[in-house]
Amino acid sequence: MWSWKAALSLGTVANLLGLVNGVTVYYIPGQAPLSAATASAATYTGAAAYNPTVLTPPPVPTDLPKSFTLQLVNGGTAGASIPVPGRFFGFSIEMSVVNQVLGKNASFIQVPFLNLMGNLAQRSGGVQVRVGGNTQETAVLVDSTPDGRILEKNLTGVTNPTQTPPLIFTPEFLYLMSNISSLVNVHWHIGVPFFNVPNFNLDIAVKGRQILGDRLIGIQVANEPDLYVNHLHRPQGYNEFNYADEFGELVQAMSSDPNEAENMNILIGPNIATEWTPEQVWNTGFVDRFSSNLAFLAVERYPSDNCFAQFGVGVQRNPQDVFPTYLTHAAGQGIVSSYLNSTAFAQTKGKPFMMFETNTASCGGFPGVSDSFGAALWGLDYAMTMAYSNFSGALFHVGGQNVFYNPFTPPPTNQSDFHQWTIGPIYYSALVVAEAIGSSNNSQVLDLQANGANQFTPAYSIYEGGNPVRVLLINFNSDPSGNSDVTASIAIGGGQTGQPSSTPASVKVKYLRADSIAQKANLTWANQTFGDHFASDGRPMGTEEIVTVPCDQNAGVCNIVVFAPSAALVFLSDSAMTENDGAPATTYATTARTKLFNTVTIDPAVVSTSNGHKGLTQLGSTSKGSVSGATGLKAHIPGLSVVFSMVLGAIIILGRKW
Structure with a gap:
């Protein structure tokens, strides 16, 4: 075994040669602009993350006590809640967009992401981030990819209704996460592929423990297994008893691997969405049966969906009509009410109960709703309602360019020379919750x-x-x-x-x-x-x-x-x-540049980061019901150089072991 360390300091230059492979997603298929949109939105055909649709605020009630x-x-x-951890409000990042959101590789970290997590860690003491989603279920760890990227999608291998592409990824993917944690106090949840039972591929768990160490706090076992039948991943009749038995097969497989000893007690289940109730799972004896293995009990829930606009399935919903339903305390209460029995049950079993994936609406959210100030207040109230109701964490989902609800979105790769990140309203919710709950880990x-x-x-x-x-x-x-x-x-x-x-x-x-x-x-x-x-x-x-x-x-x-x-x-x-x-906030500045010819002159104070031109195959989300219709774009460039600098001239050592 040997190791090497790469030191990145002020003025370090890395010469990167190769292909550009990135795309811009221009619209969610079927999403027509609304009559309530502004004039500019009426002809908008760009990515959902930047949709300019502005809705009409609902009228104020006439009987409002002042x-x-x-x-x-x-x-x-x-009546106060159980003690709530400071890192309560976290994020669920779809595995397929990690190389856009976290960084291109272990040595090129997205500085805006570091800053965004640093803002929260300063207020709450730390941040928890889940990397996974539908795309974790078929993800395969490989030693390397042909073009050196940390992540590749097989867009020709899409065979299910969610149109989720199979992934391959390299250990560099996990080193990237580890290096982020060396700079900001981020802890991680990952997931094991759960489609091929009982032939489990446990490589991500083994490597995850070796590379992330105690920064790895949870391993998800199945993502929305109650939707497996609908998504053609299990035969008709598959139920909560079958899931519990498959969970047991995974535990048995892990027990046979000496490298999995520390992972066997940080599993997360049942991670169900809407087809089964939590009580149905509890009634199988699931928690008692796997008590020594379960670190968290978890569910996933979106209050609504915009899937008709995406796939032409389900109920067609007009964003203007649904907007008022988010602007009331009853919105969060309505979601949480179905879990009150389960949060009480979790306490009797000594297990934290988490909302493992959520946001305004599945299939990308709604234009003018998910990206409005109303969503910021909704997310704030919803998160505090979960805390009051004895949840121990809530992870808000992050997708690609083709969703409206992102807490934060890097620019499309073909605009990264001159554009920075877009911060959505849900991130503002996270800031307020972090300060409201604080860092004591003892707030009620x-x-x-x-x-x-x-x-x-x-x-x-x-x-x-x-x-x-x-x-x-x-x-x-x-x-x-x-x-x-x-x-x-x-x-x-x-x-x-x-x-x-x-x-x-x-x-x-x-x-x-x-x-x-x-x-x-x-x-x-x-x-x-x-x-x-x-x-x-x-x-x-x-x-x-x-x-x-x-x-x-x-x-x-x-x-x-x-x-x-x-x-x-x-x-x-x-x-x-x-x-x-807390401690003084540690923030980072970068002068990353990806094109050194045919460029415009931009004030560095305005443009302070770039996500580069290499390592992105498709910008889009693969969360439930969400897919991009864009195709890849390839272009050759003679060279690519990146200058990565930190404020105060700090030298950051990014460690890496093989």
């Missing part, structure tokens, strides 16, 4: 049933050590006049609580804001933004704005205005805020 009191107490509150969340349990103005209190430390307020209404702003009067102790008032002299507030619930870009969190399409290197732009609100100590309340629309995170003490500051 003010309400939130009475908090110290010393513990009945309580749904306050605010404003008479009004569905448009939910509120949560976050407790540590039994005492309230932060309050999150949301206003789903969209009203530029200000007439639908609401005021929450927060009181701690006093009144009828039997406690003396401990309302502070002042509190600090951060706002998540946009001018409209339908706004698509330039959202702000504490006055900082990631800009418009193609505008971000993963670092927030602008000056952070933290509002100090004086409290009325005579009345024992702090009056917090919640704009329509917005979310307000209230820090009840300075320590409640500094906890989330």
